[in-house]
Amino acid sequence: MNDLRRLAEAYSGGANPSDVLAETVDALEDDDPVWITRVPKREVVAWARTLDRCTRAEREAMPLFGVPFAVKDNIDVAGMPTTAGCPAFAYVPERSATVVERLESAGAILIGKTNLDQFATGLVGTRSPYGIPRNPFDARYIPGGSSSGSAVAVARGLVSFALGTDTAGSGRVPAGFTGTVGLKPTFGIVSAAGVVPACRSLDCVSIFARSVDDAEAVLDVAAAPDPLDAFSRGRPVRDEPLAERFPFAVPAREQRIFCGDAEAGRSFEAALSRLEALGGTPVSVDMSPCFAAAEMLYNGAFVAERTAAFGDFARSHPDALLEVTRTIVEGGRRFSAVDAFRAQYRIRELRERALAIFAETPILVVPTTPTIYTIDQVMAEPYALNATLGTYTNFVNFFDLCALAVPSGRYAGGVPIGITLIAPAFAEASLAQVARRMTALALR
Numbered sequence: 001m002n003d004l005r006r007l008a009e010a011y012s013g014g015a016n017p018s019d020v021l022a023e024t025v026d027a028l029e030d031d032d033p034v035w036i037t038r039v040p041k042r043e044v045v046a047w048a049r050t051l052d053r054c055t056r057a058e059r060e061a062m063p064l065f066g067v068p069f070a071v072k073d074n075i076d077v078a079g080m081p082t083t084a085g086c087p088a089f090a091y092v093p094e095r096s097a098t099v100v101e102r103l104e105s106a107g108a109i110l111i112g113k114t115n116l117d118q119f120a121t122g123l124v125g126t127r128s129p130y131g132i133p134r135n136p137f138d139a140r141y142i143p144g145g146s147s148s149g150s151a152v153a154v155a156r157g158l159v160s161f162a163l164g165t166d167t168a169g170s171g172r173v174p175a176g177f178t179g180t181v182g183l184k185p186t187f188g189i190v191s192a193a194g195v196v197p198a199c200r201s202l203d204c205v206s207i208f209a210r211s212v213d214d215a216e217a218v219l220d221v222a223a224a225p226d227p228l229d230a231f232s233r234g235r236p237v238r239d240e241p242l243a244e245r246f247p248f249a250v251p252a253r254e255q256r257i258f259c260g261d262a263e264a265g266r267s268f269e270a271a272l273s274r275l276e277a278l279g280g281t282p283v284s285v286d287m288s289p290c291f292a293a294a295e296m297l298y299n300g301a302f303v304a305e306r307t308a309a310f311g312d313f314a315r316s317h318p319d320a321l322l323e324v325t326r327t328i329v330e331g332g333r334r335f336s337a338v339d340a341f342r343a344q345y346r347i348r349e350l351r352e353r354a355l356a357i358f359a360e361t362p363i364l365v366v367p368t369t370p371t372i373y374t375i376d377q378v379m380a381e382p383y384a385l386n387a388t389l390g391t392y393t394n395f396v397n398f399f400d401l402c403a404l405a406v407p408s409g410r411y412a413g414g415v416p417i418g419i420t421l422i423a424p425a426f427a428e429a430s431l432a433q434v435a436r437r438m439t440a441l442a443l444r
Contacts, residue, residue, distance in 0.1 A: 003210045004160060004217055007067055016065035017048040020108055024068050027112075028158060034149045035132030037080055040111035046396055063221055070153045070162040071100060072122050072146075073113040075205070076194035080357035084196045085118035085128045088320035089313060097194025098226045099163065099205050111159050114149025115352050118325045119310055120165055122146050123173045123389040124378045127324055132375060133424065137415045139376045144174030144389070146198075147206065147210045148412045151178045154208045155211050161218050164206040167198045171206025172405035176418030177367030177389025181435075182405035183207040183215040184396065186425040188233035190219070191226035199305040200419040202397040212406065213361055219428060235418045242362060242433055244294030245279040249361040252284040255291070257391055261371035266365050267417040271423070272437075275365065278437050289353040296358040298387050299327075300335075301343035307332030309311035324382050336397060351399045358424050363434060367393040368405045368418035396422060406438070 002010065010020065025041045050058075051066050059065050063176055071077060074084040076093040077100055083090045096104070104110065125148030126132050130229045133152040143152050147164025148326050151174030154162050164171045165186040175182025183206060190205040197203055205222065209215040226232045251257075252265040258265040272282055277342060296302055306329050307314075314321055314329045321329070369389045378385050396403050408419040423429045 002160065004214045008065070011066055015193070017051040017109070018045050019065060021048040022368060023070060024159075033128075034133045034152050034156070034158065036083055036085075036113045036115050036130050039080070039110055044109060046112065046371050050353065051107060052289055063217060064103060065107035066426060067108045067161070067193045067257055069103060069108045069158045070111050070113050070114050070150060071097075072116050072150050072162070073122075073197050074116060074165060074196040074198075075100065075163055076274060077110060077113060079114060082113075082196060084120065084310075085116045085130065086320055087129065087227060088290075088317050089310075092246065093194065098191035098228055102192070102222055103218070108221075114147075114153055115164060115202040115246070116149060117146035117170075118322050119306070119329070120146040120167060120170060121306060121328055122386055123211045123327050123393070124373075124382070124386050126375055126378050127320065127382075134190050135356045135415065137386055138374075138413055139177065141372055142177065142378055144369075147174050147208070150375060151180055151182070152173055154178070154180045154210060159205060161209040161214055163200070164208055165195060166204045166206040167202045167388050167397060169396070171204070171208070171370055172393050172403060172418075172420055173389055175208060175308065175405040176311055176407075176420075178415060179233040179246045179407045179416035179418075181209045181212055181215045181407075183202055183209070183219060183428070184405075185219055185223065185428060186233070186235070186402045187397065187400055188229070188231045189195070189223040189235045189426070193226055193228035193232075200309065202307065204397065212334055212387055212404070212432050212439060214252075215404070216428070227379050232363065232378040234417060236308075241429055245281070246433075247281045247361045249277060249285040249357050249364040250282045251287045251438055255287045255385075256367075257370045258367070259371045259388060263411050264367060264371050264417055268419065270418045271408040273367065274438055275434070278434070280434075285361070287362070289350040290395040290399075291391070293347060293350045293354070293398045294390055294392075296347065297390065297394040297398070301339040303328065304332035304335045304340060316441065317359040329407070347398050350395075354395065354399050355424070362423060362427070362430055364422040366420050366422065368392065368420045372411075372415060372417075400425050400427050402426070402431065404428070406435045408438075
């Protein structure tokens, strides 16, 4: 599937959305575990035909005119089941999530709803009764989660972009493993109304795209205040562009964790060198508060927020959840309200220490993950390996930061390796600026 620019050029050249979308749907496989539910072809084509009849002015008013997309199946689409990766949980909403409504109003056309780690609980992409979306670069390896299907759909060119969600890294880890761009926006700027919560105080709707430009274009449409979302925030005017020469923070050398993965370590060092070639100056920083917060997400009272989200369903339908999901959500019951408040206080302390990183450096650059695992490895040890994948992602939502995961290299076998650029809230444009320059340098 083409990116947004090429699609726009095709439509300007006379192509009709109905022809493009019919071809898109015809290329899809019925038993592909990327999908949980697909929009019937007749409905896709019927909607595309309404776009065929648009005037030039109407087309120009739709920034996503005729662009096929997918959404993670914990995001509501009117008239389609929302399963959150659990068949017994399924319901059919009368109204689409606000973000879906905004995208469709901008001309985007939904193709289907994608697979995920059940109840968005996991970073591996293997925790689904609907199968495992296979990593398109090597099927032995995990696709990453929880937004596995969305990332794989974009990586394989099934759609131009896809929505995921991100609580602990679910919009970034799959991007790293599939060679896509994964944007975790500032909390609240994209409405979560109509999204099944995992940890409501941390959940963000995320974007997978084929390029940084495409991710930015989708965010520009998706981001808006929403009275239906109590956590909604307005997006201020874009931040100032970075200077030609800029400092960037990196983990101190002794805190660069790769779990013995030498290829991942070399790829990260090469990415830092490219940033220096762009005019960046690396500044080593102490990641201790970030790592401490990351540990708290799965090993502390914040697990209870998942229990608050779907613990009642888990208790009344104990056989409906996968064992790994049930173990996690039931684990939240051991914490008290006192534990929860103490955890909040601790996070605030860690956040203040971590924000010092950005006092002198506008961005922090980290590996997206320390390493990658095979499906067999994760099945043999589902908890510890999942936690390891969140080393560089778990703290971002706690600290109200935004993040952009981009490809940075490949293993010898071809599987992608990624880096993530992180900045304070509302600094998405700065992240995109640096990532775009890195991409341009790599293409020289």
